[in-house]
Amino acid sequence: MIERASINDNSTNGEIGFDDEVLKVKNLKKYYPVTSNVFMKAKSYVKAVDDVSFSIKKGTTMGLVGESGCGKTTIGKTILRLTDKTDGQVVFQGIDIHELNRKDLRKMRPKIQIIFQDPYSSLSPRMPVGEIIGEAVKDNKLIPKEEFDEYISKVMIDCGLQPYHKSRYPHEFSGGQRQRICIARAIALNPDFIVCDEPVSALDVSVQAQIINLLMELQEKYDLTYLFISHDLSVVEHISDNVGVMYLGNLVEYSDKESIFSEPLHPYTKALFSAIPVSDPDVRNERIILEGNIPSPSNPPSGCKFHTRCRECMDICKTQIPEMLEVKKGHTVACHLYTGKSLKE
Amino acid sequence: MKNSKKTTKKATNKSSDYISAKDARRIAKENRRITDEFEKIKNRKNVPESEYTTEMKNSNNLLEVENLHTYFFTDIGVVKSVSGVTFNVPKGKTVGIVGESGCGKSVTSLSIMQLVQRPQGQIVDGEIRFDFDKAIYDIVKIPTEKMQDIRGNEIAMIFQEPMTSLNPVFRIGLQINEVIELHNPEMSKEDVKSRTLEMIKMVGIPDVEKIYKMYPHELSGGMRQRIVIAMALSCDPKLIIADEPTTALDVTIQAQIMDLLRNLKDRINSSIMLITHDLGVIAEMADEVVVMYAGKVVEKGTAHEIFHNPSHPYTIGLMASRPGIGDKKSGKLFSIPGSVPNPVDMPNYCYFRDRCDRAIDACNGEYPPQIFLSDTHMVTCYRYLKDKGEQND
Numbered sequence: 170m171i172e173r174a175s176i177n178d179n180s181t182n183g184e185i186g187f188d189d190e191v192l193k194v195k196n197l198k199k200y201y202p203v204t205s206n207v208f209m210k211a212k213s214y215v216k217a218v219d220d221v222s223f224s225i226k227k228g229t230t231m232g233l234v235g236e237s238g239c240g241k242t243t244i245g246k247t248i249l250r251l252t253d254k255t256d257g258q259v260v261f262q263g264i265d266i267h268e269l270n271r272k273d274l275r276k277m278r279p280k281i282q283i284i285f286q287d288p289y290s291s292l293s294p295r296m297p298v299g300e301i302i303g304e305a306v307k308d309n310k311l312i313p314k315e316e317f318d319e320y321i322s323k324v325m326i327d328c329g330l331q332p333y334h335k336s337r338y339p340h341e342f343s344g345g346q347r348q349r350i351c352i353a354r355a356i357a358l359n360p361d362f363i364v365c366d367e368p369v370s371a372l373d374v375s376v377q378a379q380i381i382n383l384l385m386e387l388q389e390k391y392d393l394t395y396l397f398i399s400h401d402l403s404v405v406e407h408i409s410d411n412v413g414v415m416y417l418g419n420l421v422e423y424s425d426k427e428s429i430f431s432e433p434l435h436p437y438t439k440a441l442f443s444a445i446p447v448s449d450p451d452v453r454n455e456r457i458i459l460e461g462n463i464p465s466p467s468n469p470p471s472g473c474k475f476h477t478r479c480r481e482c483m484d485i486c487k488t489q490i491p492e493m494l495e496v497k498k499g500h501t502v503a504c505h506l507y508t509g510k511s512l513k514e
Numbered sequence: 515m516k517n518s519k520k521t522t523k524k525a526t527n528k529s530s531d532y533i534s535a536k537d538a539r540r541i542a543k544e545n546r547r548i549t550d551e552f553e554k555i556k557n558r559k560n561v562p563e564s565e566y567t568t569e570m571k572n573s574n575n576l577l578e579v580e581n582l583h584t585y586f587f588t589d590i591g592v593v594k595s596v597s598g599v600t601f602n603v604p605k606g607k608t609v610g611i612v613g614e615s616g617c618g619k620s621v622t623s624l625s626i627m628q629l630v631q632r633p634q635g636q637i638v639d640g641e642i643r644f645d646f647d648k649a650i651y652d653i654v655k656i657p658t659e660k661m662q663d664i665r666g667n668e669i670a671m672i673f674q675e676p677m678t679s680l681n682p683v684f685r686i687g688l689q690i691n692e693v694i695e696l697h698n699p700e701m702s703k704e705d706v707k708s709r710t711l712e713m714i715k716m717v718g719i720p721d722v723e724k725i726y727k728m729y730p731h732e733l734s735g736g737m738r739q740r741i742v743i744a745m746a747l748s749c750d751p752k753l754i755i756a757d758e759p760t761t762a763l764d765v766t767i768q769a770q771i772m773d774l775l776r777n778l779k780d781r782i783n784s785s786i787m788l789i790t791h792d793l794g795v796i797a798e799m800a801d802e803v804v805v806m807y808a809g810k811v812v813e814k815g816t817a818h819e820i821f822h823n824p825s826h827p828y829t830i831g832l833m834a835s836r837p838g839i840g841d842k843k844s845g846k847l848f849s850i851p852g853s854v855p856n857p858v859d860m861p862n863y864c865y866f867r868d869r870c871d872r873a874i875d876a877c878n879g880e881y882p883p884q885i886f887l888s889d890t891h892m893v894t895c896y897r898y899l900k901d902k903g904e905q906n907d
Binding site for chain 2: 236237238343344345373374375376377378379381382385400401402403404406407440441443444445446447448449450451456458459463
């Protein structure tokens with residue numbers, strides 16, 4: 170175990186208490202500069218993540234859905250501080266990750282892990298599996314040398330791998346097993362929080378089920394908290410407790426799973442849900458086809474960013490940016506349709 | 515023979531997939547001998563037309579695949595990617611092919627296009643009959659030069675990754691032009707261009723002239739997939755083979771592409787062979803469904819039969835393992851235990867037996883026969899043989 174107390178002492182954000190909310194993201198912004206020349210000043214910015222706030226409670230899973238290019242992955246990366254933020258706060262267990270210095274950040278790293286989308290490119294082809302899983306454990310000196318081998322075997326068994334796989338190389342494994350290796354690599358550090366960035370979208374349906382089951386088992390066993398990024402809504406519905414829907418760098422709707430799937434409020438969420446194919450040839454649900462493509466994030470539309478593709482676009486949508494409103498208990502949405510209908514309790 | 519016995523003994527001593535250098539050389543030599551024979555037949559010049567002309571079993575079918583065997587002769591042994599696949603594609607209908615990766619769905623489609631990597635990959639046995647209005651040809655026996663007229667013109671293919679199936683150094687317009695020019699040499703340049711613009715417009719892209727001059731990297735994934743579809747449809751093919759056309763795309767774009775395919779199918783009245791592992795897509799698009807497992811068809815029937823009465827344990831497992839929107843079951847998803855058997859060394863009993871939770875004694879016997887539950891619903895599983903026997907008595 171790492172001494173968490175020592176990190177807490179160095180924290181510059183002593184005032185943010187940490188209760189059951191493991192992760193708090195506050196007004197997070199991440200802009201990428203667009204330049205025509207390396208030496209020139211930025212002409213404009215791609216607003217990959219623009220003012221997003223949410224929090225995740227301990228032991229729960231938050232699903233993050235949206236089309237590609239809407240900033241889901243950027244949020245994941247910024248939470249881990251794999252890229253630096255532009256503005257805002259990422260508070261993990263009471264500590265603002267982006268305020269930590271190098272040394273403290275390194276101590277923090279084992280607590281937050283990530284599982285990447287593509288199990289084919291996220292494993293080093295030159296390292297045997299045992300080393301891939303154990304490298305970070307060794308680096309962080311989490312386990313004494315004598316117990317190291319045994320510990321790696323235990324982690325591998327937990328993740329559905331066999332200890333004799335240790336000396337094999339990633340190319341000898343199938344996609345599903347590789348994803349298990351990626352999961353084992355993350356779990357080995359005994360983290361509290363894992364960002365799962367589309368962990369199952371590269372896999373077959375039957376293998377997908379195995380991996381989802383594994384993730385849920387591990388969550389129960391180690392009391393993990395997940396941020397589950399995916400564009401597959403059926404998977405998100407299965408695994409998440411809360412769901413956030415993103416569009417062009419904004420969180421447009423956030424709610425618990427039951428509420429959002431039974432009664433989506435934002436027009437974009439409605440369109441997204443209606444696009445899911447139903448596995449029944451006799452059922453044809455009315456489909457809301459979104460015209461056109463996602464607008465360029467470097468030059469987003471004024472007002473509500475969705476108004477160019479929205480069916481229920483009003484005049485106000487073109488000029489005013491909608492605020493996040495709590496329409497039902499625990500169900501917030503950013504849409505002018507619900508202005509004045511907000512819940513006042 | 516004596517030699518091979520020795521090697522199996524040796525192999526069991528070490529790990530199961532161990533092959534010594536000597537064995538690998540022996541296998542390679544043997545493979546070379548077999549593939550050379552196939553190549554000799556393939557490389558003949560001036561093959562008479564009568565040799566590859568056949569008859570359709572049912573005139574309503576556009577494509578009939580019968581007992582297709584496509585093997586790959588690799589240095590570790592013969593991989594039987596497709597062994598005994600039989601299905602039909604009726605005119606104007608959509609046939610969906612489902613299965614895990616590695617089950618042979620893509621190889622089946624490549625065999626139909628005669629695009630299997632030669633000389634390692636060979637169609638060893640079987641017939642692929644295709645109805646060209648003038649005559650009916652067997653694609654397995656058709657010479658390569660003749661096949662070039664058919665590819666693109668009569669049968670077109672949409673590949674899985676729009677990123678890799680477009681050439682990054684040519685403009686979109688030129689790439690579609692090329693296809694049209696190649697198949698219609700008599701067309702003038704202006705006609706070709708106007709046809710290209712018409713195709714781009716047909717797949718629902720605004721700003722046709724602008725797109726015409728763009729490079730593939732300037733487009734998003736959904737747009738690129740549309741371009742690939744436009745290219746595939748530019749010669750009004752009779753059969754469109756769509757190999758996982760929406761796997762790389764978002765749900766909203768997927769919905770657009772599926773709508774597009776359905777509309778286009780009606781407009782040019784062609785058939786679609788849709789290959790995917792997404793059961794939702796199959797349910798929406800397909801009239802008939804073929805479920806493949808380890809190179810064989812395990813179940814086939816109309817979409818209604820497959821989705822409401824899945825019979826093969828593999829199909830049932832596949833249906834159960836998919837998390838569904840709106841169904842309130844939570845907790846563990848069903849997952850099929852184990853994994854697909856080694857393609858080099860297939861068992862001689864039912865390929866699914868080792869993973870099957872409903873196996874009966876009969877499953878230890880040889881590979882189960884085709885059992886028809888109705889006129890259209892076929893399944894290869896011993897559990898249904900017994901039922902049928904009783905009914906007949």
